[in-house]
Amino acid sequence: xxxxxxxxxxxxxxxxxxxxxxxxxxxxxxxxxxxxxxxxxxxxxxxxxxxxxxxxxxxxxxxxxxxxxxxxxxxxxxxxxxxxxxxxxxxxxxxxxxxxxxxxxxxxxxxxxxxxxxxxxxxxxxxxxxxxxxxxxxxxxxxxxxxxxxxxxxxxxxxxxxxxxxxxxxxxxxxxxxxxxxxxxxxxxxxxxxxxxxxxxxxxxxxxxxxxxxxxxxxxxxxxxxxxxxxxxxxxxxxxxxxxxxxxxxxxxxxxxxxxxxxxxxxxxxxxxxxxxxxxxxxxxxxxxxxxxxxxxxxxxxxxxxxxxxxxxxxxxxxxxxxxxxxxxxxxxxxxxxxxxxxxxxxxxxxxxxxxxxxxxxxxxxxxxxxxxxxxxxxxxxxxxxxxxxxxxxxxxxxxxxxxxxxxxxxxxxxxxxxxxxxxxxxxxxxxxxxxxxxxxxxxxxxxxxxxxxxxxxxxxxxxxxxxxxxxxxxxxxxx
DNA sequence: TTTTGAGTTGTTCGA
DNA sequence: GTCGAACAACTCAAA
Numbered sequence: 001x002x003x004x005x006x007x008x009x010x011x012x013x014x015x016x017x018x019x020x021x022x023x024x025x026x027x028x029x030x031x032x033x034x035x036x037x038x039x040x041x042x043x044x045x046x047x048x049x050x051x052x053x054x055x056x057x058x059x060x061x062x063x064x065x066x067x068x069x070x071x072x073x074x075x076x077x078x079x080x081x082x083x084x085x086x087x088x089x090x091x092x093x094x095x096x097x098x099x100x101x102x103x104x105x106x107x108x109x110x111x112x113x114x115x116x117x118x119x120x121x122x123x124x125x126x127x128x129x130x131x132x133x134x135x136x137x138x139x140x141x142x143x144x145x146x147x148x149x150x151x152x153x154x155x156x157x158x159x160x161x162x163x164x165x166x167x168x169x170x171x172x173x174x175x176x177x178x179x180x181x182x183x184x185x186x187x188x189x190x191x192x193x194x195x196x197x198x199x200x201x202x203x204x205x206x207x208x209x210x211x212x213x214x215x216x217x218x219x220x221x222x223x224x225x226x227x228x229x230x231x232x233x234x235x236x237x238x239x240x241x242x243x244x245x246x247x248x249x250x251x252x253x254x255x256x257x258x259x260x261x262x263x264x265x266x267x268x269x270x271x272x273x274x275x276x277x278x279x280x281x282x283x284x285x286x287x288x289x290x291x292x293x294x295x296x297x298x299x300x301x302x303x304x305x306x307x308x309x310x311x312x313x314x315x316x317x318x319x320x321x322x323x324x325x326x327x328x329x330x331x332x333x334x335x336x337x338x339x340x341x342x343x344x345x346x347x348x349x350x351x352x353x354x355x356x357x358x359x360x361x362x363x364x365x366x367x368x369x370x371x372x373x374x375x376x377x378x379x380x381x382x383x384x385x386x387x388x389x390x391x392x393x394x395x396x397x398x399x400x401x402x403x404x405x406x407x408x409x410x411x412x413x414x415x416x417x418x419x420x421x422x423x424x425x426x427x428x429x430x431x432x433x434x435x436x437x438x439x440x441x442x443x444x445x446x447x448x449x450x451x452x453x454x455x456x457x458x459x460x461x462x463x464x465x466x467x468x469x470x471x472x473x474x475x476x477x478x479x480x
Numbered sequence: 481t482t483t484t485g486a487g488t489t490g491t492t493c494g495a
Numbered sequence: 496g497t498c499g500a501a502c503a504a505c506t507c508a509a510a
Contacts, residue, residue, distance in 0.1 A: 148506080394502080
């Protein structure tokens with residue numbers, strides 16, 4: 001162990017356990033300065049939204065307390081990362097920077113530049129792969145390129161050695177008395193609008209993340225493969241925000257699930273790992289195709305005839321389309337900052353296919369509202385739904401919002417929860433109120449067009465319009 | 481190099 | 496109600 005001072009830069013790895021770069025820093029230097037930098041302007045147009053900031057505040061507060069307990073202090077600063085690091089190096093004489101790599105293009109580019117600058121001043125940087133199970137550069141097909149189809153990617157992951165097992169939580173503090181100056185967390189302006197705090201019983205932070213995983217794995221009657229598509233039941237892991245902020249590592253989840261799998265083989269363990277692999281796939285894609293957060297992955301979609309429809313977008317975002325399963329999802333998002341995965345698909349499909357509104361408007365809205373907003377996942381999901389992404393759904397797969405509602409929310413419990421104005425409707429009509437007889441509507445206190453809107457588009461008509469639009473770019477008319 | 485099999489999450493239609 | 500086919504063609508990944 002050297003006498004040198006190192007800086008450990010926390011970013012999307014707000015945890016002490018199984019943290020590759022943090023463990024390396026504590027193992028190699030006598031004095032480690034834990035740092036967090038608030039510099040949202042360096043992330044391009046993807047500034048954290050109100051829910052994301054709320055979570056960040058809670059998570060940093062939690063992390064700070066955990067660090068104190070082991071004799072370390074989290075130094076919080078704001079401003080351009082390069083400038084913050086420069087001055088901290090000057091103040092402390094640090095000679096090394098430890099960090100876990102980020103894969104969002106803006107952040108990755110910024111990091112590279114900043115590490116080069118530090119190297120010129122004699123400060124060595126040690127970037128680790130920690131956010132993903134495997135380093136995207138190391139996962140390649142036989143031709144040496146990145147995978148562009150999920151299933152071969154998944155099979156390849158299963159053929160690899162397991163990612164190194166959990167790195168133990170460091171126990172030791174630095175033992176130095178004086179710490180460089182930092183800002184109190186409250187100065188970061190993360191809690192702007194308390195009225196919009198996410199609800200839903202979240203526990204941000206490392207302990208909360210571990211508890212959530214434990215709960216998920218111990219559900220006695222759980223069958224993830226079956227229940228994950230039921231928004232009316234709590235069948236999903238709800239680990240997404242914890243994963244986004246790195247309060248738990250995908251490595252740890254991978255191992256915990258496999259461990260359980262070997263023991264009692266809960267139904268659905270493999271299905272869950274597949275979802276984790278989708279997250280992995282998203283990160284690898286964003287790394288290899290850095291333009292895809294803004295541009296369609298399939299080039300020909302650049303000329304897709306998206307409609308400019310401000311009013312349509314507003315109705316979608318507010319949950320007033322007249323299709324209950326869509327509106328329930330959008331209200332859940334608005335009220336809690338989270339939406340069930342299946343409903344994300346249905347609402348995204350509705351925006352891009354029924355309304356023909358650009359997927360970027362949708363991804364931007366989700367980004368601004370989600371507590372788990374994650375550039376890799378959000379980008380991949382929207383491009384996949386819109387048909388322009390890697391391994392996307394065929395364009396003729398257009399969700400029928402009524403059928404999807406009936407299949408995945410058969411009793412209407414999900415709709416009733418988020419659309420109380422429809423709560424009185426019998427299950428038979430809950431996903432298509434306009435088909436209910438007048439007497440049923442009256443008895444249920446539903447006044448279509450007033451207490452709840454009529455469908456803003458006719459499904460069959462919208463479907464034909466979408467198919468025509470997609471056909472247009474896939475087989476351009478030959479010139480005469 | 482060429483060939484071959486395959487591809488998260490669907491819907492509709494007609495028998 | 497249930498079933499299979501059509502919806503399109505393309506590109507990927509591996510043999």
